Amino acid sequence: MTExxxxxxQRPDLILNGVGSAAGGAYxxxxxxGVGKVEGSLNxxxxxxxxxxxxxxxxxxxxxxxxxxxxxxxxxRINTMKLDGILHIDGSVIGENCVLNGLMTAKGDCELxxxxxxxxxxxxxxxxxxxVDIRLEGAGQxxxxxxxxxxxxxxxxxxxxxxxxxxxxxxxxxxxARVIEGDDLDLEYTNADVVRGNDVIIGEGCxxxxxxxxxxxxxxxxxxxGKEVKTGD
Numbered sequence: 001m002t003e004x005x006x007x008x009x010q011r012p013d014l015i016l017n018g019v020g021s022a023a024g025g026a027y028x029x030x031x032x033x034g035v036g037k038v039e040g041s042l043n044x045x046x047x048x049x050x051x052x053x054x055x056x057x058x059x060x061x062x063x064x065x066x067x068x069x070x071x072x073x074x075x076x077r078i079n080t081m082k083l084d085g086i087l088h089i090d091g092s093v094i095g096e097n098c099v100l101n102g103l104m105t106a107k108g109d110c111e112l113x114x115x116x117x118x119x120x121x122x123x124x125x126x127x128x129x130x131x132v133d134i135r136l137e138g139a140g141q142x143x144x145x146x147x148x149x150x151x152x153x154x155x156x157x158x159x160x161x162x163x164x165x166x167x168x169x170x171x172x173x174x175x176x177a178r179v180i181e182g183d184d185l186d187l188e189y190t191n192a193d194v195v196r197g198n199d200v201i202i203g204e205g206c207x208x209x210x211x212x213x214x215x216x217x218x219x220x221x222x223x224x225x226g227k228e229v230k231t232g233d
Contacts, residue, residue, distance in 0.1 A: 011026055011027050011045075012027055012028065013027060013028055013030070013031065014027045014029070014031070014032075014042075014044070015029075015030075015031045015032075016031070016032045016033070016034065016036040017034055019034055019036075020034070020035075020036055020037075021037040021038070022036070022037075022039070023039050024038055024039060024040020024041045024042050024055075024057050025042070025043070026043040026044070027042065027043070027044045028044065028046070029044065029045060029047075029048075030042060030044040030046070030047045030048070030049075030061075031048050032048070032051065032053055033049075034050075034051045034052075035051055035052045036049065036052075036054070037053075037054045037055075038053075038056065039056055040056055041055075041057030041058045041059070041060070042058075042059050042061070043061070044059075044060075044061045045061065045062050045063070046063045046064075047059060047061040047064045047065070048065045049065070049066050049067070049068065049070060050066075050068055051067075051069075052068055052069050052070075053066070053069070053070040053071075055070070055071070055072050056073040056074075057073055057074045058072065058073070058074030058075040058076065058091060059075075059076050059077070059078075060076075061077070061078055061079075062079045063079060063081075064076075064078050064080065064082070065082045066082070066085060066087060068084075068086075069085055069087075070086070070087050070088070071087075071088045071090070072090060073090050074090060075092045075093070075094070075108070076089050076091065076092070076093045076094070076095070076106075077093075078093075078094075078096070078098070079095060079096045079097070080095070080096060080097045080099075081095060081098045081099070083098070083099070083100050083101060083117075084101045086102055086103045086104075088104075088105045089105065090107050091107055091108050092107075092108030092111075092125065093108070093109070093111065094111045095111075095113075096113045097112070097113060097114045098115045098116075098117070099116060099117050100116070100117030100119050100121065100134075101117055103119055103121065103138055104120075104122075105121065105122045105123075106121075106123045106124065107124050107125075108124065108125045109123070109125035109126045109127075109128065110123045110127045110128070110129075111126075112128075112129045112130075113129065113131070114129065114130055114132075115127075115129045115131070115132045115133075115134070116131070116132065116134065117134065117135070118134075118135045118155055119137055120136060120137060120139050120140055120173070121138075121140050121141070121142075122139070122140075122141045123142045125144075126142075126143060126144045127142045127144070127145045127146070127147070127177075128146045129147045130147070130148050131148060131150075132145075132147050132149070132150045134151070134152055135153045135154070136152065136153070136154050136155055136175060136189065137173055138172075138173060139172055139176070140152070140173075140174070140175040141175075142177045143177065143178055144178055144179045144181075145179070145181065146181050147180075147182040147185075148182060148183050148184070149182060149184040149186075150180065150184070150186065151186045152175050152186070152187050152188055152190055154173045154188060154189045154205065155173060173189060174189050174190070174205070175187070175189060175190040175191070176191045176192070177190075177191075177192050178193050178194070179192065179194045179195075179196070180192050180194070181195075181196045181197065182196075182197050182198075183197060183199070184197065184198065185197040185199070185200045186201045187202055187203055188204050188205055188220075189204070190205070190206045190207075190208070191206070191208075192207075192208050192209070193208075193209045193210065194208075194209060194211075194212070195208050195211045195212070196211075196212040196213075197212075197213055197214070198213070198216075198232075199213070199216045200213040200216070200218070201217075201218045202219045202223045202225060203220045203223065204220045204222055204223065205222070205223070206220065206225075207224045208224070208225050208226065209225075209226040210225075210226060210228075210229070211225050211227070211228045211229070212228075212229045212230075212231050213228070213229075213230055213231065213232075214230070214231050214232030217230070
């Protein structure tokens with residue numbers, strides 16, 4: 001056991017059941033089940049929450065699991081995160097692995113090694129990731145994307161969801177970004193000013209102003225490209 005492990009083991013747990021509130025601080029485990037409010041930032045080895053949660057500060061944790069609706073008033077630092085529900089982050093996100101099943105909003109940049117799942121997201125800054133694999137069931141909106149690999153697909157669309165998507169833009173399953181850069185880009189239902197990559201697939205439902213590729217480019221007959229440029233030999 002390392003000195004850091006000993007220190008973490010000496011931390012108390014924070015447990016809220018039903019309706020409750022607590023101060024921020026350093027904990028070993030934070031377990032919230034119900035409606036919980038935390039009046040500050042949290043530093044915890046494990047954070048698990050079910051219900052409706054509000055943390056007024058940032059959250060720094062190794063493992064995070066949320067099932068419900070959560071708002072965070074500061075940055076998020078994680079090793080792993082699994083989200084079933086809705087998460088609003090009033091700051092940036094830095095972590096290793098995020099599995100999304102729902103909607104996530106971040107006011108700042110989002111830096112992850114792996115980002116995958118089903119749902120929608122809004123990242124007002126840069127999405128920087130090793131690998132992204134997203135099946136959109138809502139809008140995906142990012143200012144810029146820089147990745148090793150990116151795969152975008154549209155989720156199963158019922159008639160009801162298609163009708164709602166036509167009325168409410170945030171529910172339309174479409175990725176929108178100003179610039180997308182990466183090694184391997186496999187896109188469907190994406191709007192972008194510039195797509196720049198090594199191997200690039202512009203699939204069904206895409207509209208791109210400029211595509212720059214080094215090795216290969218495949219374009220779906222229904223996709224729209226303003227201009228394509230091969231930059232490699």
